[in-house]
Amino acid sequence: MKAYQELSQRFRRLGLLGDALAVLNWDTAAMMPDGGAPMRAAQSATLSVLIHEQVTAPRVGELLAAADAESLDDWQRANLAEMRRTHVHATAVPPDLVERLSVASSECEMAWRAARPANDFAGLRSRLATVLELTRAQAEAKAAALGCSPYDALLDQYEPGGRAADIDRLFGELEGFLPALTQRVLEHQRAHPAPLPLDGPFDVAAQRALGLQLMAALGFDFEHGRLDVSHHPFCGGTPDDVRITTRFDLDDFTSALMGVLHETGHALYERGLPAAWRNQPVGAARGMSLHESQSLLVEMQACRSREFAIFCAPLVRAAFGRDGPAWQPDNLHRLSTRVEPGLIRVDADEVTYPAHVILRYRLERALLGGDLALADLPGAWRDGMQALLGIVPSDDTDGCLQDIHWPSGAWGYFPTYTLGAMTAAQLFQAARAALPGLMDDLARGDFSRLLGWLRAHVHEKGSRFSAAEIVTQATGAPLGVAAFKRHLEARYLEAA
Amino acid sequence: MKAYQELSQRFRRLGLLGDALAVLNWDTAAMMPDGGAPMRAAQSATLSVLIHEQVTAPRVGELLAAADAESLDDWQRANLAEMRRTHVHATAVPPDLVERLSVASSECEMAWRAARPANDFAGLRSRLATVLELTRAQAEAKAAALGCSPYDALLDQYEPGGRAADIDRLFGELEGFLPALTQRVLEHQRAHPAPLPLDGPFDVAAQRALGLQLMAALGFDFEHGRLDVSHHPFCGGTPDDVRITTRFDLDDFTSALMGVLHETGHALYERGLPAAWRNQPVGAARGMSLHESQSLLVEMQACRSREFAIFCAPLVRAAFGRDGPAWQPDNLHRLSTRVEPGLIRVDADEVTYPAHVILRYRLERALLGGDLALADLPGAWRDGMQALLGIVPSDDTDGCLQDIHWPSGAWGYFPTYTLGAMTAAQLFQAARAALPGLMDDLARGDFSRLLGWLRAHVHEKGSRFSAAEIVTQATGAPLGVAAFKRHLEARYLEAA
Numbered sequence: 002m003k004a005y006q007e008l009s010q011r012f013r014r015l016g017l018l019g020d021a022l023a024v025l026n027w028d029t030a031a032m033m034p035d036g037g038a039p040m041r042a043a044q045s046a047t048l049s050v051l052i053h054e055q056v057t058a059p060r061v062g063e064l065l066a067a068a069d070a071e072s073l074d075d076w077q078r079a080n081l082a083e084m085r086r087t088h089v090h091a092t093a094v095p096p097d098l099v100e101r102l103s104v105a106s107s108e109c110e111m112a113w114r115a116a117r118p119a120n121d122f123a124g125l126r127s128r129l130a131t132v133l134e135l136t137r138a139q140a141e142a143k144a145a146a147l148g149c150s151p152y153d154a155l156l157d158q159y160e161p162g163g164r165a166a167d168i169d170r171l172f173g174e175l176e177g178f179l180p181a182l183t184q185r186v187l188e189h190q191r192a193h194p195a196p197l198p199l200d201g202p203f204d205v206a207a208q209r210a211l212g213l214q215l216m217a218a219l220g221f222d223f224e225h226g227r228l229d230v231s232h233h234p235f236c237g238g239t240p241d242d243v244r245i246t247t248r249f250d251l252d253d254f255t256s257a258l259m260g261v262l263h264e265t266g267h268a269l270y271e272r273g274l275p276a277a278w279r280n281q282p283v284g285a286a287r288g289m290s291l292h293e294s295q296s297l298l299v300e301m302q303a304c305r306s307r308e309f310a311i312f313c314a315p316l317v318r319a320a321f322g323r324d325g326p327a328w329q330p331d332n333l334h335r336l337s338t339r340v341e342p343g344l345i346r347v348d349a350d351e352v353t354y355p356a357h358v359i360l361r362y363r364l365e366r367a368l369l370g371g372d373l374a375l376a377d378l379p380g381a382w383r384d385g386m387q388a389l390l391g392i393v394p395s396d397d398t399d400g401c402l403q404d405i406h407w408p409s410g411a412w413g414y415f416p417t418y419t420l421g422a423m424t425a426a427q428l429f430q431a432a433r434a435a436l437p438g439l440m441d442d443l444a445r446g447d448f449s450r451l452l453g454w455l456r457a458h459v460h461e462k463g464s465r466f467s468a469a470e471i472v473t474q475a476t477g478a479p480l481g482v483a484a485f486k487r488h489l490e491a492r493y494l495e496a497a
Numbered sequence: 498m499k500a501y502q503e504l505s506q507r508f509r510r511l512g513l514l515g516d517a518l519a520v521l522n523w524d525t526a527a528m529m530p531d532g533g534a535p536m537r538a539a540q541s542a543t544l545s546v547l548i549h550e551q552v553t554a555p556r557v558g559e560l561l562a563a564a565d566a567e568s569l570d571d572w573q574r575a576n577l578a579e580m581r582r583t584h585v586h587a588t589a590v591p592p593d594l595v596e597r598l599s600v601a602s603s604e605c606e607m608a609w610r611a612a613r614p615a616n617d618f619a620g621l622r623s624r625l626a627t628v629l630e631l632t633r634a635q636a637e638a639k640a641a642a643l644g645c646s647p648y649d650a651l652l653d654q655y656e657p658g659g660r661a662a663d664i665d666r667l668f669g670e671l672e673g674f675l676p677a678l679t680q681r682v683l684e685h686q687r688a689h690p691a692p693l694p695l696d697g698p699f700d701v702a703a704q705r706a707l708g709l710q711l712m713a714a715l716g717f718d719f720e721h722g723r724l725d726v727s728h729h730p731f732c733g734g735t736p737d738d739v740r741i742t743t744r745f746d747l748d749d750f751t752s753a754l755m756g757v758l759h760e761t762g763h764a765l766y767e768r769g770l771p772a773a774w775r776n777q778p779v780g781a782a783r784g785m786s787l788h789e790s791q792s793l794l795v796e797m798q799a800c801r802s803r804e805f806a807i808f809c810a811p812l813v814r815a816a817f818g819r820d821g822p823a824w825q826p827d828n829l830h831r832l833s834t835r836v837e838p839g840l841i842r843v844d845a846d847e848v849t850y851p852a853h854v855i856l857r858y859r860l861e862r863a864l865l866g867g868d869l870a871l872a873d874l875p876g877a878w879r880d881g882m883q884a885l886l887g888i889v890p891s892d893d894t895d896g897c898l899q900d901i902h903w904p905s906g907a908w909g910y911f912p913t914y915t916l917g918a919m920t921a922a923q924l925f926q927a928a929r930a931a932l933p934g935l936m937d938d939l940a941r942g943d944f945s946r947l948l949g950w951l952r953a954h955v956h957e958k959g960s961r962f963s964a965a966e967i968v969t970q971a972t973g974a975p976l977g978v979a980a981f982k983r984h985l986e987a988r989y990l991e992a993a
Contacts, residue, residue, distance in 0.1 A: 017543040020536065021517060024524055032528070036721035037738030040516065040775070047513040051547070225532035242533030279536070 004067035005077060008084055009281060011064075015055055016280030020239045022048045027237040027244045031229040053099070056091040076283060079465045083282030086161060093146035094139050102135040106410035113408035122379055122397040129408060130375050136412050137369055152366055155413030159289040160420070162467040165366070167480075168416050171423065172359050174482045180389070182486075183352055186340045186493040196335035197327035203254040204321070211254070211320040212247065212261040215313070219265050219299060220452045222272055234260045236267035236296075240279065243268040254321070255336065259300055266299030267292060269452060273460025284463045289414065291468045293421025294428060295459065301351050301422070302429035302488070303451065308444035310334035338492060342390045344399040351422060352489055356389040358419040361404070365412055424472055426485035428459065431476040500563035501573060504580055505777060507560075511551055512776030516735045518544045523733040523740045527725040549595070552587040572779060575961045579778030582657060589642035590635050598631040602906035609904035618875055618893040625904060626871050632908050633865055648862055651909030655785040656916070658963040661862070664912045667919065668855050670978040676885070678982075679848055682836045682989040692831040693823035699750040700817070707750070707816040708743065708757040711809070715761050715795065716948045718768055730756040732763035732792075736775060739764040750817070751832065755796055762795030763788060765948060769956025780959045785910065787964045789917025790924060791955065797847050797918070798925035798984070799947065804940035806830035834988060838886045840895040847918060848985055852885040854915040857900070861908055920968055922981035924955065927972040 022045060029041050055061075065085050073081060094102075109128040116125040140151035147154050149164075156163045213228060226243035238244035245264035247257045270286055278284025286292050303309060310330040318328045326332060340350045346357035364381060367373035373381055382401040383393045394400035406414055432454045433439050442450055458475035472480045518541060525537050551557075561581050569577060590598075605624040612621040636647035643650050645660075652659045709724060722739035734740035741760035745753045766782055774780025782788050799805060806826040814824045822828060836846045842853035860877060863869035869877055878897040879889045890896035902910055928950045929935050938946055954971035968976045 014543055017536075017540045018547075021521060021540045021544060024540075025517060025520060028520055028524065032723070033738060034720055034723055036718070037735070040513075040735060040737040043776075044513045044517045044520075047510055048517060051514075222532070224530055227528070227530055239533070239536060241536040242529060280539075 002068070002071040002073060002077070004064045005071050005073060005081060008061070008064045008068055008081070011055065011061065012080075012084055012087075012282055013280045015052055016282075016284075018048060018052050018055075020280070022052070023237055023239055024242075024244075027229075027246075030231040030233070030235065030237070031244070031246050053091055056087055061088055062092070076278065076465060080278070080281050080283035083285070083464050086157075087282055089146050090143060090158065093143045095142070098135065098138055098142065102132070102139055102410060105131045105135055106408070110405065110409040113402070113405065117398055117402040120396045120398045120402070122402055125402070125408070126375055132408065132410055133368060133375065133412075136410060140369065140412075152369060152413065155369075156416070157413075159411075159414050160417050160468065161288050161464075162469065163288070163290070163416075163420075168362065168420070171480070171482060172355075172362065172416070172419070175355050175419070175423075175485075176359060176389075178482075178486060179352070179355055182489060182493075183340070183342065183356075183390075186352055186489075187342075189494055190340060196332050196339065199253075199255070199323075199327055199336070201252040201254070203251060205249045205251065207320045208249050208254045208257055211316060212258055214316060214320075215258070215304075216261060216265050218312075218446045219262070219269065219448050221265050221268055225272060226268055228261065234264055236264045236271065238271075240271045240274045240276075240284075243271050254317075259304070259337070262304045263296045263300040266296035269299065269455065270295035270460050273452075273456045275461050275463045275465075278463055283465055287462065287464045287466070287471060288468050289417035290420035290424055291459065291471065293417055294424035295455070297351075297422050297425035298429050298455070302425050303443055303448070305334075305337045305351075305492075306440065306443060307331075307334050308440045310337065311444040312446040340493060342392055344386070344392060344394045345403060352493060353390060355419045355422065358415050360385040360389055361406075361415040364401075365407065365415065369412065420480070423482060423485040424468075424480055426488040427472060427476050427478075427480060427483075428455075430484040430487070431458075498564070498567040498569060498573070500560045501567050501569060501577060504557070504560045504564055504577070507551065507557065508580055508583075508778055509776045511548055512778075512780075514544060514548050514551075516776070518548070519733055519735055520738075520740075523742075526727040526729070526731065526733070527740070527742050549587055552583055557584055558588070572774070572961060576774070576777050576779035579781070579960050582653075583778055585642050586639060586654065589639045591638070594631065594634055594638065598628070598635055598906060601627045601631055602904070606901065606905040609898070609901065613894055613898040616892045616894045616898070618898055621898070621904070622871055628904065628906055629864060629871065629908075632906060636865065636908075648865060648909065651865075652912070653909075655907075655910050656913050656964065657784050657960075658965065659784070659786070659912075659916075664858065664916070667976070667978060668851075668858065668912070668915070671851050671915070671919075671981075672855060672885075674978075674982060675848070675851055678985060678989075679836070679838065679852075679886075682848055682985075683838075685990055686836060692828050692835065695749075695751070695819075695823055695832070697748040697750070699747060701745045701747065703816045704745050704750045704753055707812060708754055710812060710816075711754070711800075712757060712761050714808075714942045715758070715765065715944050717761050717764055721768060722764055724757065730760055732760045732767065734767075736767045736770045736772075736780075739767050750813075755800070755833070758800045759792045759796040762792035765795070765951065766791040766956050769948075769952045771957050771959045771961075774959055779961055783958065783960045783962070783967060784964050785913035786916035786920055787955065787967065789913055790920035791951070793847075793918050793921035794925050794951070798921050799939055799944070801830075801833045801847075801988075802936065802939060803827075803830050804936045806833065807940040808942040836989060838888055840882070840888060840890045841899060848989060849886060850918065851915045854911050856881040856885055857902075857911040860897075861903065861911065865908065916976070919978060919981040920964075920976055922984040923968060923972050923974075923976060923979075924951075926980040926983070927954075 025041065025045055025048070033041060065081070065088060068081055105128070109125070109132045112125055112128050116122065136155070137151070140155050143154035143157070144151040147157060149157065152165050153163070156165065209228070216228065217223070225241050226238065226245065229244065229246050230248060231246035232248060234247045236243065236245045245261070245268050247260045247264065249257045270292060274286060275284050307330070310333045314328060314330040314333050317333065318324055340352045342353045343349060346354070349357055360382070364373065364378065364385065368375065368378070378401050379397050386400070387393050406412070432451060436450050436454060439451060442448070459471060462471050466474065469480060521537065521541055521544070529537060561577070561584060564577055601624070605621070605628045608621055608624045612618065632651070633647070636651050639650035639653070640647040643653060645653065648661050649659070652661065705724070712724065713719070721737050722734065722741070725740065725742050726744060727742035728744060730743045732739065732741045741757070741764050743753045743756045743760065766788060770782060771780050803826070806829045810824060810826040810829050813829065814820055836848045838849050839845060842850065845853055856878070860869065860874065860881065864871065864874070874897050875893050882896070883889050902908070928947060932946050932950060935947060938944070955967060958967050962970065965975060
């Protein structure tokens with residue numbers, strides 16, 4: 002296995018350079034003063050180019066071919082497959098197209114930052130058209146190399162092995178019950194008194210201390226990670242040094258807190274990846290839907306449960322020195338599970354969130370396939386919102402301009418959010434079945450059995466199997482909508 | 498100038514990778530959780546190896562030869578010379594020696610961290626002997642490539658163009674008056690009442706706010722830099738994103754504050770380097786003595802002056818909500834200029850600091866030259882302290898084990914501290930001569946003319962000239978001891 006060993010050394014170096022880039026990206030968002038931005042962009046680009054050069058080196062192609070004939074165990078074989086996937090993605094696209102798409106996406110993202118507040122879709126259109134055209138070319142090049150459809154080739158960047166045919170089926174099933182379910186939930190809410198508001202302001206130091214306390218309870222390893230502040234919360238860093246961020250709002254502590262819990266879910270996944278395979282492709286997280294499933298399992302399944310509110314309420318009261326009816330578990334739980342159709346995806350509750358994703362998935366497929374002209378996107382957006390959620394944005398700022406994904410070149414990403422939500426529900430259902438009394442654990446703030454189950458059934462698998470295989474092995478069935486549906490009905494329709 | 502242009506592109510990439518490494522190093526000291534250390538070491542080593550591979554690429558040697566014949570302006574010519582210096586240093590040492598020295602230094606530094614508190618020089622000796630032996634081999638290899646003596650080859654790593662012959666002469670002159678001067682200063686101090694102590698504790702947030710206020714007054718550019726906390730204060734990052742650190746002591750705000758002012762001096766230099774030459778070798782700071790001169794000019798020359806105390810006293814009183822005789826400018830000034838011979842270099846005042854450096858310089862030359870055996874170092878240290886400062890450590894913890902430099906492989910570094918102090922005095926004397934009323938500026942907290950002078954005469958020169966040339970151009974004379982002597986006498990012997 003000489004070829005495999007050389008590949009393994011080369012990919013270890015690539016992994017370490019990728020780690021360095023991840024730390025720089027965290028720094029850019031959480032620490033860097035504004036004036037550092039231009040040179041940081043040059044530093045990151047230099048590292049990215051270096052990584053790309055090394056992944057696409059002809060020697061890597063030769064070694065991949067030679068390693069196929071070598072005697073490898075299952076993990077090594079899976080590692081080799083991931084190396085090949087990385088190499089194919091990187092070599093499929095001609096360097097000049099990579100360069101043009103990178104420049105066009107950067108420029109379009111910059112233009113989007115100005116166009117969104119100005120409600121100026123027309124002004125963004127020509128740049129977005131360039132990104133779309135180059136993305137289509139990229140998709141076709143990758144499709145030829147991967148032997149799949151162009152959209153599946155884009156999807157494969159975020160969701161290895163993901164297929165639009167499966168998404169069509171799953172999203173179709175969701176659409177079959179979500180609109181009616183949403184109406185029933187809203188009626189159910191109206192039949193009960195509204196939750197009491199929590200009046201601020203909420204001291205930022207107290208918010209941060211509470212966040213750290215709950216992170217620790219969930220099992221976040223502060224020897225190998227930290228919490229900071231950035232404009233857009235994210236989970237970055239590396240498995241041995243996980244950096245999560247949040248943004249504090251003086252008037253509403255719940256947004257930062259739920260964000261912290263969400264990112265903690267991502268962080269636990271990264272931290273739990275197989276230590277024996279650090280900096281090898283098979284040691285990495287298995288795609289965005291599984292990653293999102295880990296954040297949503299923690300945030301939505303575990304931490305918006307009635308039991309979590311029981312654990313959390315006294316800590317919240319102590320953190321802010323408050324008391325009274327609004328600060329009891331029942332009210333906190335009702336606040337954290339409030340449903341209201343809205344225009345903005347990132348503010349959506351878990352019942353209406355899938356509608357936002359389905360809309361974007363269908364629109365991006367239509368745009369890429371040439372079935373929808375960019376000029377018609379604002380109208381198609383409004384029609385879709387009307388059909389899916391029964392509300393219509395009065396402008397593009399809160400409509401088709403709200404997301405950074407398309408301007409920045411991230412096409413094929415959106416469906417992973419809702420695949421993640423469904424996966425979270427199915428995994429959590431399996432965990433509850435395997436761990437009797439799990440919800441009582443949560444009410445006591447004991448997440449150890451849950452984390453142990455996730456470690457064994459998800460985190461430690463790395464990229465040894467596909468996301469679909471991991472879900473099937475962990476839950477006994479392929480990914481479906483049933484667990485998600487059952488979860489929503491149980492949480493939102495049962496009597497309070 | 499095709500060869501020069503290709504070199505320029507290659508060194509730009511190297512510069513950007515060096516920037517990335519600098520940010521990682523800052524993160525390691527200021528942000529990283531402990532558990533991230535092993536993988537961070539691997540990330541940094543990977544970047545270092547990459548940089549080394551690219552500097553030593555045969556193509557660089559060919560291009561350097563070809564560029565010599567090209568038509569270049571003065572800056573380009575100086576840039577080419579720095580490229581060559583970098584290439585020669587990197588190629589002079591066989592790769593296996595680089596590797597062995599790197600491993601031996603890391604291991605010896607780790608061993609030193611345990612040996613120092615345990616007062617266990619004997620336990621460190623064999624590892625230190627290995628570092629010494631490999632450093633000697635490195636020095637000989639570099640000496641052959643550079644055409645200088647082995648010690649000068651080590652010195653050249655930190656002080657390009659520096660020569661032991663010059664240091665011998667300058668340190669000899671210092672030794673001619675410093676012991677007597679120190680005695681006179683101590684007598685002078687005894688003849689006056691002791692300064693009043695400042696009683697703590699001092700709130701860390703208030704210390705930090707005061708530090709930021711003074712940094713701003715000095716001209717620190719917060720659009721391109723920040724202040725954080727680390728165990729050992731330093732100035733890191735890049736010219737467009739300068740990261741300085743300090744360490745706060747609840748009981749003594751002056752240590753952190755003077756540290757902040759010191760690092761601000763380094764930061765102003767980095768920030769003032771010629772913007773047109775970013776990420777080119779000629780755009781970098783010109784060696785460690787000039788760098789130290791900028792921190793000591795700010796800390797020692799400007800900020801321990803009587804005038805600075807006048808500016809600073811009301812800000813200090815406001816920061817900590819204190820008042821009374823101890824908090825008046827005269828007392829603050831006397832506290833900040835207190836002289837007391839001590840065992841520890843990093844705690845030394847500016848009068849006794851050179852003795853610490855002279856001792857280390859002579860000992861490291863003797864060790865490298867084979868004139869002193871490692872087994873005899875503790876005794877030689879005690880003898881040297883007795884001769885130079887009249888005090889003797891009772892153990893090696895406060896003696897020859899106190900510095901990280903030798904265990905970590907930094908031989909040839911020590912003299913730059915005192916060269917920097919002398920350079921600071923000579924530059925500040927020239928600035929005062931060129932800027933009448935400068936000290937009145939400082940009493941008002943106006944550092945703009947001083948910074949402008951430093952920008953024009955030091956910072957913006959980058960590595961266009963040698964340190965010796967920069968000092969001569971800025972002050973009209975080669976570096977000497979006269980200005981330093983005059984400064985010490987004026988500050989420490991004149992009537993209060």
